[in-house]
Amino acid sequence: MARAAVLRAVGDEELELRDDVGTVDPGPDQVKIKIKATGVCHSDLSTISGVLPSMPPTVMGHEGSGVVAEVGARVANVAPGDHVVVNWSPDCGTCPDCLRGEPYLCMTFLAQSFGDPRFTFGDGSPAFGMAGCGTWADEMTVPWQAVIKVDEDVPFEYAALLGCGIPTGVGAAINTARVRPGSKVAVVGAGGVGLSVIQGAKIAGASAILAIDPNEAKHPVAKQFGATHTATLDGLEEAKGLLTGGAGFDYAFEVVGKAAAITTAWNATRRGGDVIVVGAGAADDDFTMSAFALLFDGKNLKPSVYGGCDLKRDVPRFVDLWRAGRLDIDGLISRRIRFEEINDAVRALKSGEVIRQVVLFD
CATH class of the missing domain: 3.40.50.720 (NAD(P)-binding Rossmann-like Domain)
Incomplete structure (x- = not known):
């Protein structure tokens, strides 16, 4: 069992910080990730308040990075041990939007996520992940299209921001x-x-x-x-x-x-x-x-x-800009916090006193 920050009902003032949440085992086209860092984004706040749709109970978070723990039998783009950025809006590659070269408009996996619970509580009841993700948890399972491999010299807290705030x-x-x-x-x-x-x-x-x-x-x-x-x-x-x-x-x-x-x-x-x-x-x-x-x-x-991004193309571009000193990622991070401080981080986001907070997992 693992930790996760759970939205029980839209509009809740406090998230439920649990330590009895498990993620489903990866299917043949899925990847299980051990989350190492996750951002606290305004879209998280919008999901909590109901501006953006969700399916409670919801494991929150969509901007994250981590290490591949397991892969399904048909997964070829990553392997256990790889460092990855989470793509919260993965593209299927076969729908009309993808075939037009507009992968950021693909709704295939996002639509599926509202009927596909990826987590379970200790009593066996299901829980969904925000935008099909749920990065405010120790681990999660996503389609292989939702992970972008990144070089190991990129710090996890930087890689997390490459999943949403920077590309957007x-x-x-x-x-x-x-x-x-x-x-x-x-x-x-x-x-x-x-x-x-x-x-x-x-x-x-x-x-x-x-x-x-x-x-x-x-x-x-x-x-x-x-x-x-x-x-x-x-x-x-x-x-x-x-x-x-x-x-x-x-x-x-x-x-x-x-x-x-x-x-x-x-x-x-x-x-x-x-x-x-x-x-x-x-x-x-x-x-x-x-x-x-x-x-x-x-x-x-x-x-x-999503900034018109194709993360397969753009994450390496952003990493190159960071290495060249042209993209400041560190300056965007106001606070590095622990899992236990997530509710405080949500309150700080509401007050507008921070730019980006990043939760670091052990």
Whole structure:
């Protein structure tokens, strides 16, 4: 039996930290992973609150890394002992989305996860894993497509962030938006993923990067990751005038998950520019835009699911950027904590006092 942090019901204030949770044995196309590190991501908070769907009881967590413990008979991409990053949205390779070259849109395994419990409690009752994962546990079993091998010199806490926060943010800039060198970028929201968007824009060669966040304590941090300027919502128009002559930014990224933040990004963008939606919002939070403005402003509204990433391709790219000193992973980690501190970590995430917390398993 192993430890796991369990959401018993949507909206619970406290997760249940149990030590009697087992994971199912791997089938022929599955892999069992011993989790070594896992991030505490805003999407976890959204699952706890019900903004994102789940199937309680749910073992929480989706951003993780670890060591392969067992593999099924037909698994060929990894072997026991390999270090791996968890891909929370694995691609099946055969559905229309995959065949179009859009693996980040594949829903095959995510859909299956709502009817396929991967964990059991000590009394034999089943439990599901968040997004088919459940990285807030000592071990878990996933399809072989959900593991990406990574070199052993990459620390586990860094590898964990390569599973969600970094690909979602950096990928939004370099894959979805394809930020052009010399362009001007605005980023609405300077949390962990927003800072990764800023890094992606810097890597792509943006000449000006404005970080927009109402919490001024985040402004110096945003500059450490590549923002050239910062502003609160009240100061946005002044900054827009200073940096773009009032015309607006070439790209504006929404990284909050709120319709109001999409509107802020839209208003910050120049005519013909790109508005990229990165944050995961609620199903009942509607974004509205007049048909007139939608046409005559000529702006492009682009969703960025998982940063448009194919992790098989992009994890090695991110590792190369980290090795070259162009991608700061360590700076994103506010706290390294133990399993017993997970509920404290959720509270810290709610308060906005941290960037990324990483749980380290023994």
